[in-house]
Amino acid sequence: xxxxxxxxxxxxGLFFILVGAGALYALSDLRMGTALRMGPxxxxxxxxxxxxxxxxxxxxxxxxxxGPSLExxxxxxxxxxxxxxxxxxxxxxxxxxxxxxxxxxxxxxLAVPGLSWPKILVFAAAISSAAAALFSGLxxxxxxxxxx
Amino acid sequence: MLKHLAALAAAASLSALASLPxxxxxxxxxxxTVVTGAGGSPDTVGRLLAAKLSERLGKPVVVENNTAGAGxxxxxxxxxxxxxxxxxxxxxxxxxxxxxxxxKQPYDLTKDFALVxxxxxxxxxxxxxxxxxxxxFKDLLAKAKANPGKLSYSMNAIGSLHHLxxxxxxxxxxxxxxxxxxxxxxxxFLDVTSGRVDLMVDTGxxxxxxxxxxxxxxxxxxxxxxxxxAPDVPAVAxxxxxxxxxxxxxxxxxxxxxxxxxxRLNKEIREILAMEDVKAKLAEMGNIPMPSTPEEMHQRIxxxxxxxxxxxxxxxxxxx
Amino acid sequence: MDVFTQLALGFSVALTPxxxxxxxxxxxxxxxxxxxxxxxxxxTIAMLLPITYNLSPAGALIMLSGIYYGxxxxxxxxxxxxxxxxxxxxxxxxxxxxxxxxxxxAGPALAIAAMGSFFAGCVATIVIAIVSTPLVSxxxxxxxxxxxxxxxxxxxxxxxxxxxxxxxAVGMILAGLLLSLVGTDIHSGAERLTFGLPVLTGGVDFVxxxxxxxxxxxxxxxxxxxxxxxxxxxxxNIRGLFPSxxxxxxxxxxxxxxxxxxxxxxVLPGASSMVASFASYALEKKxxxxxxxxxxxxxxxxxxxxxxxxxxxQTSFIPLLALGIPSNSVMALMIGAMMIQxxxxxxxxxxxxxxxxxxxxxxxxxGNAMLLVINLPLxxxxxxxxxxxxxxxxxxxxLLCSIGVYSMNNEASEVLLAAVxxxxxxxxxxxxxxxxxxxxxxxxxxxxEENLRRAMLISRGDPRIFVTSPLSAAxxxxxxxxxxxxxxxxxxxxxxxxxxx
Numbered sequence: 001x002x003x004x005x006x007x008x009x010x011x012x013g014l015f016f017i018l019v020g021a022g023a024l025y026a027l028s029d030l031r032m033g034t035a036l037r038m039g040p041x042x043x044x045x046x047x048x049x050x051x052x053x054x055x056x057x058x059x060x061x062x063x064x065x066x067g068p069s070l071e072x073x074x075x076x077x078x079x080x081x082x083x084x085x086x087x088x089x090x091x092x093x094x095x096x097x098x099x100x101x102x103x104x105x106x107x108x109x110l111a112v113p114g115l116s117w118p119k120i121l122v123f124a125a126a127i128s129s130a131a132a133a134l135f136s137g138l139x140x141x142x143x144x145x146x147x148x
Numbered sequence: 149m150l151k152h153l154a155a156l157a158a159a160a161s162l163s164a165l166a167s168l169p170x171x172x173x174x175x176x177x178x179x180x181t182v183v184t185g186a187g188g189s190p191d192t193v194g195r196l197l198a199a200k201l202s203e204r205l206g207k208p209v210v211v212e213n214n215t216a217g218a219g220x221x222x223x224x225x226x227x228x229x230x231x232x233x234x235x236x237x238x239x240x241x242x243x244x245x246x247x248x249x250x251x252k253q254p255y256d257l258t259k260d261f262a263l264v265x266x267x268x269x270x271x272x273x274x275x276x277x278x279x280x281x282x283x284x285f286k287d288l289l290a291k292a293k294a295n296p297g298k299l300s301y302s303m304n305a306i307g308s309l310h311h312l313x314x315x316x317x318x319x320x321x322x323x324x325x326x327x328x329x330x331x332x333x334x335x336x337f338l339d340v341t342s343g344r345v346d347l348m349v350d351t352g353x354x355x356x357x358x359x360x361x362x363x364x365x366x367x368x369x370x371x372x373x374x375x376x377x378a379p380d381v382p383a384v385a386x387x388x389x390x391x392x393x394x395x396x397x398x399x400x401x402x403x404x405x406x407x408x409x410x411x412r413l414n415k416e417i418r419e420i421l422a423m424e425d426v427k428a429k430l431a432e433m434g435n436i437p438m439p440s441t442p443e444e445m446h447q448r449i450x451x452x453x454x455x456x457x458x459x460x461x462x463x464x465x466x467x468x
Numbered sequence: 469m470d471v472f473t474q475l476a477l478g479f480s481v482a483l484t485p486x487x488x489x490x491x492x493x494x495x496x497x498x499x500x501x502x503x504x505x506x507x508x509x510x511x512t513i514a515m516l517l518p519i520t521y522n523l524s525p526a527g528a529l530i531m532l533s534g535i536y537y538g539x540x541x542x543x544x545x546x547x548x549x550x551x552x553x554x555x556x557x558x559x560x561x562x563x564x565x566x567x568x569x570x571x572x573x574a575g576p577a578l579a580i581a582a583m584g585s586f587f588a589g590c591v592a593t594i595v596i597a598i599v600s601t602p603l604v605s606x607x608x609x610x611x612x613x614x615x616x617x618x619x620x621x622x623x624x625x626x627x628x629x630x631x632x633x634x635x636x637a638v639g640m641i642l643a644g645l646l647l648s649l650v651g652t653d654i655h656s657g658a659e660r661l662t663f664g665l666p667v668l669t670g671g672v673d674f675v676x677x678x679x680x681x682x683x684x685x686x687x688x689x690x691x692x693x694x695x696x697x698x699x700x701x702x703x704x705n706i707r708g709l710f711p712s713x714x715x716x717x718x719x720x721x722x723x724x725x726x727x728x729x730x731x732x733x734x735v736l737p738g739a740s741s742m743v744a745s746f747a748s749y750a751l752e753k754k755x756x757x758x759x760x761x762x763x764x765x766x767x768x769x770x771x772x773x774x775x776x777x778x779x780x781x782q783t784s785f786i787p788l789l790a791l792g793i794p795s796n797s798v799m800a801l802m803i804g805a806m807m808i809q810x811x812x813x814x815x816x817x818x819x820x821x822x823x824x825x826x827x828x829x830x831x832x833x834x835g836n837a838m839l840l841v842i843n844l845p846l847x848x849x850x851x852x853x854x855x856x857x858x859x860x861x862x863x864x865x866x867l868l869c870s871i872g873v874y875s876m877n878n879e880a881s882e883v884l885l886a887a888v889x890x891x892x893x894x895x896x897x898x899x900x901x902x903x904x905x906x907x908x909x910x911x912x913x914x915x916x917e918e919n920l921r922r923a924m925l926i927s928r929g930d931p932r933i934f935v936t937s938p939l940s941a942a943x944x945x946x947x948x949x950x951x952x953x954x955x956x957x958x959x960x961x962x963x964x965x966x967x968x969x
Contacts, residue, residue, distance in 0.1 A: 009636070012899040016639045023646050026661045036929035040658035043917045044649045051642040058635055071898055077691035081684055081866060082890040088870035089883025101867050108863035111691055115859060123860070131867050139500075139507065140515060141875050142179065142210035186514030187801030192808070199518045213514065216879040218652055218670035249657050254666060300926060305654035328925050329654045331918065332800075334737040334793040335615075342608045344926055357807070361792055361814030429521075432807045465657070 006067030009058050016055030023048040080111035096146040097136060101128030173233050173409045178202075178209045180399075181226050181237045183219030189353050189433060190238045190397055193268060196429055200420045219246075220253065227260045231402040233409035236264070241309055241395030244449050248456035249307035249465075257400075258453070263445040264399035265414045267421065268435040271371035271394055272313045273355035274301075274384070275348045275364040277341045285368040285387050288347065292323035300326045301347045302336035306465060309395055310349045312456055313370055313384075315463045320388040340364075351395060352378070353434035370394070376436055393452075396438060398445055410442055471598055474826050478597075481827030482834055487530050490523070491831050494531035495838045498538015499846075505546050505554035505683070506675050506872020509539040513801045517808070525809040526824045530831040532805055533785070536798050537589065537832070540781045541839045544581040544774055548574060549850055550865050552683040554872065556674055556742040557777040559907050560749050562682055563629075564762060564769030570702065571765050574851045575709035580719050580767055582843040583711075584775035588727040589836035592782035595731050597829050600786045603735045607787055610736055612923035613933045617943035618736075619916040622743045624947040625750040626908045628954050631763040637905045640896075644909025645916075647672055655921050667881040676873045676882045677910065680889020681896070681903040683869050687862045688894050702854045702861065709847055711767065719771035722752050726775035734780030737787060737795040741780030742911055745773035782832060788813055789825065 004010045023044060033039025084107035092100040105124035109115050135141045180198055182191045194211045202209040214222030226237035239257065247253055255261075274285065282288045292299045303310035306329060314327050328345055330336040333354045340348040341363065348355070348364065356378050358364040366381045372392040373383055384391045399413065420426055421437035430437055440448070459465075481487060501507045513532050520528035540557070547558040548565035561581065568577040595603070610618070623641055630637030650661040651671030662668040690702065711719065726748040733744040752768040753759045762769050784795040792814030794800035806813050811821065818825045853861065873886045896903050927933035935941045 008898075008900055009633075012636055012639070012901055015895070015899065015901075016643070019643055019646065023661060026663060030658055030660060031656070035931070036924065038655075038921050038924065040653040040656040040660055043920070044646060044660060047642050047645050047649070051639060051646065054635060054639040054642060058633075058639065061635070068900075073894075073898065074688065074692035077688045078891065078894055081688045081691065081862075082680075082887040084863075084866050085680075085684060085870050085890060086884050086887035088867075089874060089880040089887070092870075092874055092883075093878070093880055097871070101871070104867050104870055105863040108866045109859070112859050123863070127864055127867060131871060134504075135507075135871055135875065139504075139512070141507070141511075142212050143871075143875065143878070185797055185800075186510045187517075187797060187804045189804075191514060192517065192804045195514070195518050211514075212878050213511070214877040214879055215670060216673070216877045216882060217667040220666050220669050221879055221881070222877070224666065305652070306657040326925065328922055329918075330922070331654060332794075334787065334795060335612075337791070337793050338608055338737070339611055339926075342611065344611045357812050358792060358814065360812055361816050363791065363814060429808060432810050433804075434807075 002063055004062060006062040006065055007070045008068050009062035011070060013055045013057075013059030013062055016051050016058060018055075020048040020050075020052035020055060023051075076113075077111040080107055084108040084111075093144070094147065096144040098128050098132050098145050099147065101131050104128075171408055171412055173412065174205050174207045176234060177207060178205070178234050178236065180209060180211045181222045181235065182211055182213050183215060183222040183237065184213075184240070185215055186213050189270075189351075189435065190240055192433060193397055193430070193435065194238050196426065197267065197417070197420060200423070200426065201416060204416055204420070224254050226400070227255045227402055229402045231262070231404035231406075233401055233405050233413065236399050236401055236413075237261075238267075239398045239400050239449075241269070241393070241397075241452075244452040245307055245309055245312055245456045248453055248460055257449050258446065260403050261400040262403055262405040262410050263442045263449070264401060264410050265417050265442065266396050266398040266438050266440040266445050266448065267417065268430050269394040269396040269438040270352035270377075270435050271369040271375050272309055273348075273350055273352050273359075273369045273381070274313075274317075274367045275340075275350065275355050275359065276346070276367060277343070278362060278365050280346070280365065282347065282367065285382060285384065288367055289317075289321045289323060289387065292321070292325050296324045297326060299323075299346045300328050301349050302330055302340055302345045303327045303349050304331070305329050307460070309393060310351075311465075312459055313391075313393055314349050315459050315465070316391050316393075317384065317388060319459065319462055320391055337364075351434075356434050377431060377434060394438075396448070397435075398440075414439075414442065474822065475597060475830060477823060478826030478828075478830030481526055481823050482530065482830035486524075487527055487827065487831065488834070490527045490531035491534050491835050492838055494534020495538040495835050495842060498535040498540075499542040499839065499842060501535070502539035502542020502554070503545050504542075504872060505552040505679060505868055507875055508555060508675075509536050510797050510801060511875065512539075513798060513805075517801070517805055520805055521808060525806070525811055525821075526827045528805055528809060529802065529824070529828045530835075532802060533828060533832060534835045536802075537778065537781055537835060538839060540778050541582060541585055541843055544585075544770075544777075545578060545850060548577045548581065548770070549853060550683065550861075551686040552865070552869065553678045554675065556678075556907075556911050557745045557773075557780075559678060559682070559742070559904060560745040560773040560777075561770060563749065563904060564764070564766050566686075567763065567765035568767065568770065569854060572703045572705045572707045573765065573767075574703070574854055575706070575847050576711040576715050576767060577770050578847045578850060579709070579844060580711050580715065580771045581774040582840055582847075584719065584723040584726065584771045585778035586836050586840040587723050588730060588775035588777075588779035589782055589839075590833060591727050592731050592734070592779040593829060593833045593836070595783060596786055596789070596832070597826075600790050603732070603783065603786050604790045606732060607735050607737070607791075609939055611937070612919040612926060613937050613940045614943065615736075615738070615919040616916055616923055617934060617940040617947070618743065619912045619919065621943050621947040621950075622746060622912050623909065623916075624950045624954075625746055626905045628950055629746070629750045629753055629762070630905055631902060632900055634954060636901050640901050640903070640906040641909035644906035644911075645913035647677070647906070648910045648913030649917060654918060665881075667879070671914070672885070672910070673876070673882055674907075674911065675876060676886035677889050678907055679869045679873055680886040680891075681893040681907065683865065684886065684890030685893025685897055685903075687865060688890070689897055690858060691862070700858060701856055702858050706851055706855065709851060715767050719767050722748070722768035722772035723775045725751060726772035727779045730776030730779030731783050733776075734783035735786050735795070737793065738915060741777055741784065741796075742908075744776040744780040746908060748772040748776035785832075789817060790815060792817075
């Protein structure tokens, strides 16, 4: 009976196969050419097949050799840390560095349970104004500071 | 620290405030978007003009580099910005060729912009290493004819001005030289000087400097006639009439920018480009000033678009 | 004029109070922007260019080069302290520098980075002064075929330096190669793997990718371990600010070897300073008595690559000074700065303006000395950063990351890319896939493919070009030997494990 003995590697193998397959799909309407006159799809297609091959080997290895099981994900920090960064990108052009920076710090702090709101707000205000002073004041980066 | 140094420039600008006419522009910071990397000729010229403009307009003028998406993101952002004259993008001679190569590009240079003026221009240069057996441009064409498909020239990416000039010469002279694409001039220069590639097609800004240093020999340049900054280099057109191309820089803003704003900026740029120190700086970089009316700029872009599309179709070059 | 007279002339220019001041300003500013991830020397020098119109040519060049090598020093600080590689060459520094910091040895890591860089800077400066002409022939010897083979060797080195399963490392390299091919293909004009997103037309940027894969995922993983909740700092037991005698003994040969590798590879235009730091890292790991220490805080893993990186940064001036061609985007800016001053960079610079030429070279040595003096005392302050509770530190790291990425292009989508890369980086941690091979594949992939196709165009479709060139053949042979030497034991191990099972 086939049994997944190394779930971590099994997932990694699946990931590689998915990446390769996605690339093959995206490359499907480009010209391959030949080894001597390569088209735009030639090299990426080779790489995509190679990655699928590696993925398959990792996958098969995961069936044969026992290994660690999958760890659980820390969704809360992941969501708030990457969310804070994404938030900054989306809003900074509209509301400026200071408010966007304030938002980043507040969202980031939500990743940690048990921080009190007054603490967070004071901290956010301090850091975002320091960042504005550093980047806009000292370095003179052409960035909007306020929404107006 | 930069702020303090910039403050010096700002202080100098206060004197210009008195002479502002009634136009309510600019009422805040003006941003010039440069879609090529810092340090390239659009960037350097953009920063030179930004400094002069902010002195004359009394508002800060800053340069922002946005190289994301091969320049398409930054150009598109200006096309879609508020049409109030506070966002300028620097177009280049490469912008029409980019559009000719990419029918699906999200903007049309002839329709989606208020063109302001061209700024400056330089030709492309065909050059060989000093010890090359190729004597001059006519000799190049003769050797290329005798060895079809054998000569190679270095260029930028497919569809760049370098490539279009090479193919144009191929068409008009009935020869078949092979373009080798490079990213930028450095590796191309090394391959040409060490003999791996026969000749170099590059920008005047790069090639004339190397010619002065004795590291390259210019066979021809692509201006319509002799080029002021290198009068002893023959024009391609002297041998192959009809071929001429200049790489230029130009200002454009969002489509519905009021005409008085466009005209005011056009007038300021005209005056700045006539200043001796600006001319001298441009010349150091291998550029000559080339102010134009918005209509002339439109005309230039349309005719270049048509010309590039013709070459691209004739040579079957296309972005797949 | 012999070298000593020339250097004396150089020092007489570089030691004027004014030029010393420019050198100091440049080094300080460089250190500052180097520490800030994403804000690189390119943007800073570009902003400063108009100001340099009014300086003397020597003053302008001295200040701008100070920013450049200052940023190289500063870049390692963030990599070591918070695992944020702001530029390609700092990726390697993260590998052992950050584990050292977590182990309470940030001080020795930072100090050895500064000392290695200083030593490498001094050597490279002398090399520029004495043997830049022979080194130019190294640059000339590298055509597309040789570049391809060098990059291939670089990729093999990546497998060598993988910590875990080599097979997964190969997978990550391939993923990096694929990622590097996103965007417009210069050989055909075709858009590849962009999935119709205009922002990917020019390819994926290194900085958001590296920040997400290394920096953001590291923050998430630290938070996961519960470091922040109890008000705890990143490291509790900070041990010593300066390297011990033992550390120095271990690092000295690594610094020497790194300097050698970096000096030679720095001359090649392209991403060579990063190839140099990877090569130095792989070499140290191969030579080490106990390679398993690498990745867990081996001081040679910081000393070697940092020296290689700084030596390469310094010798990348050679193509600029000797040929007038830029070997990277900072050097392109330097050419712009010189032209504005009415100077034509190239072989005639040395004979026409010896005072300027030798002045700039002398200032490099002075600047490196200044950087050492600036950086060593700063270490105490940096290390104290690790002492503050983590919940006070990581929001600042996130904000620095976001602003840094945004400031490159003022482009929202690149910050979003960093966030996505952060999620991916976390996935990789969970799957025990290392991000470093992916990043190296990413840096090398595009150049590899371009040079492969370029070589085939030049040889008119004859693949023998890769072995008829002795240099290329030698590089490929080394790569093949290394590959076999790495893969065989790994396979044997696997088989044994299987048998045991």
